[in-house]
Amino acid sequence: MRVVYDSTSHRAVTFTHQLVRDWHLLVVRGDLTVDNGAPLTGVLQPMVAAGVRRLIIDLARTTAIDGPAIHEIAGLHMALRREGGELRLVVDGVAVLHAMRAAGLSGQFEIHRYVGDIVGAVEGLDEGGRGRRRSSPA
Numbered sequence: 142m143r144v145v146y147d148s149t150s151h152r153a154v155t156f157t158h159q160l161v162r163d164w165h166l167l168v169v170r171g172d173l174t175v176d177n178g179a180p181l182t183g184v185l186q187p188m189v190a191a192g193v194r195r196l197i198i199d200l201a202r203t204t205a206i207d208g209p210a211i212h213e214i215a216g217l218h219m220a221l222r223r224e225g226g227e228l229r230l231v232v233d234g235v236a237v238l239h240a241m242r243a244a245g246l247s248g249q250f251e252i253h254r255y256v257g258d259i260v261g262a263v264e265g266l267d268e269g270g271r272g273r274r275r276s277s278p279a
Contacts, residue, residue, distance in 0.1 A: 146158040146159060146160060149184065151180050152172075153171045153172040153204075154169065154170065154171035154172055154173055154203075155169075155170045155171055156168070156169055156170075156184045157170070158184075158188070161197075161256065161260050161263055162260045162261070162263070163195060164195045164196070164197050164259065164260050165188060165193045165195060165196050165197070166196075166197045166199060166256060166260075167184065167185070167188070167196065167197070167198050167199065168199040168202065169181075169198065169199060169200055169202065169203050170202040170203070171202075171203065171204055172203070172204055172205040172206075173200070173203050173205065173206045173207070173210045174205050174206065174207045174209075174210065175207055175209045175210075176207075181210055181213045181214070182213050185213070185214075185217050186217075189217065189220060189221065189224075189226075193226070194221065194224060194225065194226035194227070195226060195227050196217075196221065196226070196227070196228050196229075197228075197229050197230070197231060197256060197259055197260075198214060198228065198229075198230050198231070199230075199231040199256060200230055200231060200232055200237045201231050201232060201233035201234070203236070203237065205236070206236060206237055206240045207240060208240060208243055208244035210240070211237075211240050211241050211244040211246055212244055212246070214228075214230070214250070215244075215246050215249055215250075218249070218250060227251075228250070228251075229250070229251045229252075229253060229259050230250045230251070230252050230253070231252075231253050231254065231255065231256055231259075232252050232253075232254070233254055238252075
């Protein structure tokens with residue numbers, strides 16, 4: 142089951158919040174940096190305040206991410222853990238990993254390559270949670 146709750150855009154970043162099985166999935170597309178004033182905390186805090194306890198943040202489609210954004214995610218991770226919740230990240234590529242290292246937060250998160258690694262196969266999602274897979278020409 143997949144339900145799109147919300148999709149919001151702010152300058153160079155778009156957040157799409159979906160419910161996939163019993164996980165809340167936040168897909169981030171674009172630049173998640175201080176320079177563009179991306180409202181990551183403004184998206185995440187209301188979710189936690191509303192009782193979200195199982196959260197996946199898909200960073201595979203971010204084109205840029207910086208240390209302050211990683212620190213915001215780390216703060217949310219700690220808040221969720223205090224409440225008995227879970228946070229997992231989907232990362233595809235090294236840019237996010239470099240930002241984590243630069244922020245001094247390597248090894249702080251449970252990282253997966255695909256959403257499907259966390260929630261299992263879901264009709265209509267590829268393993269990255271990005272919609273149907275295009276069939277390759279035969």
